[in-house]
Amino acid sequence: MTYGVKWTVPNPENWHSLQTMDIRLVDDADELLRVRWDEASNTFSEFNSRTGQFVHPSLPGSNRKFEGEGVTMFLENTEVIGSGPSGPSVLLNLSLKFKQQAAGHTYPVRVFATNDTGGEEDLKAGSITVSGD
Helix, strand or coil: CEEEEEEECCCCCCHHHEEEEEEEEECCCCEEEEEEEECCCCEEEEEECCCCEEEEEECCCCCCEEECCCEEEEEEEEEEEECCCCCCEEEEEEEEEECHHHCCCEEEEEEEEEECCCCEEEEEEEEEECCCC
């Protein structure tokens, strides 16, 4: 499935003023997946919970995949769509495949964004329900 996360920055800024966006799929006990998009390099990295670091920065469209507890993110079909050079928003279309153990659950999606001036914002960006079929 493709899950889109759209972020719009306030006037007079444009989406290039974003520094990073962390996307987290969570459940009651744990994170299924945490990835970071870096605006300057236009790369995604996966979070390594053992080291506390984001690793394997890779471009959307590359053949890398990030394995979470109950989900895999494929960069091959993941894309970043900005609203033009001076537009206010960016859309991250994440290509996700849920594993069998995720079936029948609903996972909140959280987004933590930072900007070039040090601003931060943490929001609930919806939820994903994985069918039991």
